[in-house]
Amino acid sequence: MLDKIKKTIDLIQSIDIGALQKLNEKVDLKKLMESVGSLNDDQLKGIVHLLNNANKKHEVPPIDADFYDISDRLTTDEREIQLKVRAFMEKEIALIVNEYWLHDSFPHEIIPKIAELNICGINYEGYGCAGKSSLLEGIIACELARVDASIATFFGVQSGLCMGSIYRCGSEEQKQEWLPKLQKFEKIGAFGLTEPEVGSGAAGGLTTTCEKTENGWKLNGQKKWIGNATFADIVIIWARDVADNQVKGFIVRTETPGFSVEKIKDKMALRIVQNGLITLTNCMIDEKDRLQNANSFKDTxxxxxxxxxxxxxxxxxxxxxxxxxxxxxxxxxxxxxxxxxxxxxxxxxxxxxxxxxxxxxxxxxxxxxxxxxxxxxxxxxxxxxxxxxxxxxxxxxxxxxxxxxxxxxxxxxxxxxxxxxxxxxxxxxxxxxxxxxxxxxxxxxxxxx
The missing domain is CATH 1.20.140.10 (Butyryl-CoA Dehydrogenase, subunit A, domain 3)
Structure with a gap:
């Protein structure tokens, strides 16, 4: 009891008289003290606890969007690659992405940096590719899109659609020629299937045609919404053969006469992706650039x-x-x-x-x-x-x-x-x-x- 009285006296002595007078103008201190005096020990402890914690900063738990710890099922190697890609996106992309998105432009300076990650075509065997799992390929796509879906789309066109077409439908010679260059981003690829008037009906309704001639294959038609098209070195073009009505694929070099591309503007989404409208006008392609194992839409x-x-x-x-x-x-x-x-x-x-x-x-x-x-x-x-x-x-x-x-x-x-x-x-x-x-x-x- 004496200890409590001593502490109370010390507290009263420490109170600034001027502050006390100002407080008395706002609060009836006599009634306040009477109210405090009527509280039991538990109630007093509660008030002390509130006062002690009033100025403490509330600790917010770390943000964890992997609520079920799915990343725990990755191998050590897969986890390291995931975190490497995450760090790259947060350091190199997050700070610039809004500016490029706003101005509908592509940050070409990041391409060599993405190449250094050595993740392009990561689930393919050989040709400079790592031969990792499709699971890791998906994890990478997720990490890219977690910061920006446009960069993820650019990467998906290069690694999935363009390289995937050659890897799954190309000849050994075509794989040897193109896959290592695409994997290192020495060449940029695109994929042309969708057309101005044909999207969902591509299986049987392609209007872009290919015709076998003495000098090779003649391509005519248009392709729309083609990502990377404005700066690609090659585009995989899918066309309907006028002879057998089957869909065939071609590796088309963008410098080929008869090939032209116009940038699609005024998009409200994926603005960093450079989508193009491709026009093929009597565009001649050598037989060696026809995907040798693409002979119907089932191959597509x-x-x-x-x-x-x-x-x-x-x-x-x-x-x-x-x-x-x-x-x-x-x-x-x-x-x-x-x-x-x-x-x-x-x-x-x-x-x-x-x-x-x-x-x-x-x-x-x-x-x-x-x-x-x-x-x-x-x-x-x-x-x-x-x-x-x-x-x-x-x-x-x-x-x-x-x-x-x-x-x-x-x-x-x-x-x-x-x-x-x-x-x-x-x-x-x-x-x-x-x-x-x-x-x-x-x-x-x-x-x-």
């Missing part, structure tokens, strides 16, 4: 099946980037005297986002396991593409919502994801087409026509 789908799985991973990365930026924002943005992350409605949005993201992550992980086991089917890739791109749209929408008006500003790093998600939702097969691929698989009926 070998490429699309693998890259469609990559797009699902890309959607996961886009969603993860939006979620992480939104979560960080909510822990820092204060309203009504505390961070908005402390409010129930905001937490509900965050949990919905994380739930969808976690489901997507586990889905694409299993998808890549099937691919590595050589069990991947069209319907597997299509289901993942449908689900992941749909859920990504929901996640980026909620991310913008929890950020209020700031969510539409580039500087807060969600508006770009919001826009880019729309392009990911549509390319590599629309939601409707991919749904019909899955529907045909589970019902046995084709509903395409």
């Amino acid at each position: 789908t070998k490429v699309l099946q693998a890259t469609r799985a990559g797009v699902a991973w890309m959607a996961v990365g886009c969603a993860r980037g939006a979620y992480e930026n939104a979560l960080a924002y909510t822990t820092q943005r204060e309203q009504f005297g505390k961070p908005i992350a402390a409010f129930q409605l905001i937490q509900n949005h965050l949990v919905e986002m994380l739930s969808n993201l976690t489901a997507m992550q586990t889905m694409v992980f299993r998808l890549s396991e099937l691919q590595d086991a050589d069990k991947l089917k069209d319907e597997h890739a299509s289901l993942a593409k449908v689900f992941c791109t749909m859920r990504t749209r929901d996640i980026v929408s909620r991310a913008r919502e929890v950020m209020g008006g700031n969510g539409i500003l580039l500087e807060y790093n969600v508006a770009r994801f919001l826009a880019d998600a729309e392009a990911i939702y549509s390319y590599e097969g629309t939601k409707e087409i991919n749904s019909l691929i899955v529907g045909r698989s589970i019902t046995g009926f084709s509903a395409f026509v």
Whole structure:
């Protein structure tokens, strides 16, 4: 008791008289002291606890978008590559991406830096490629898109669509000639399938034609939405043979007479990707540049099946980037005297986002396991593409919502994801087409026509 009295006296003596007088003007100190005196020990302890913690900074847990620790299932080598790509994107790309996105231009200076990562064509065997797993290829796509979906798309066109066409449909000579150069980014590639009037109906409706002549193959037609087209060295062109009506593939050098490209402007998504409208006018291609193992659209789908799985991973990365930026924002943005992350409605949005993201992550992980086991089917890739791109749209929408008006500003790093998600939702097969691929698989009926 004497100790408590001594402490009370010391406290009273330490009080500044001027401050006490000012306080007395706002509060009836006599009544306040009477109220404090009527409190029991537990109540007093509670008040002391509140006072002691009033000035302590609330510790926010680290942002962890891998909620189920899926990365724990990676090998040490795979994890090192994942973190290497993540560090590169955060250091080299994150600081410049908004500027390039805003001005609809491509940062060509990053190409040698990406080449140094040695990740292009990482799941192919030989030809300078690492021969790693398709799972790692997906992880890389996710890490690229986590910072910017445009850079992920540029990489996917080079590594997946262009190199994949040559790797799966080319002759040994074509592989030897092109794959090492593409892997090192000494040459830039593109992939031309979609046309101005033909997107989903490419299987049987290509209007670009190829015709065998004495001097080689003559190509005529147009291709639209071709990523990397404005600065590519080669473009894989898919055309319908007028002789047998089958789709064939060609390695077309962009300096070939009769080949021209016009940049597509005024896009609202993937603005860093340089999409082009290609026009082929009596463009002559040597037989040696025809993909020797591409003789029907079924051969084209070998490429699309693998890259469609990559797009699902890309959607996961886009969603993860939006979620992480939104979560960080909510822990820092204060309203009504505390961070908005402390409010129930905001937490509900965050949990919905994380739930969808976690489901997507586990889905694409299993998808890549099937691919590595050589069990991947069209319907597997299509289901993942449908689900992941749909859920990504929901996640980026909620991310913008929890950020209020700031969510539409580039500087807060969600508006770009919001826009880019729309392009990911549509390319590599629309939601409707991919749904019909899955529907045909589970019902046995084709509903395409």
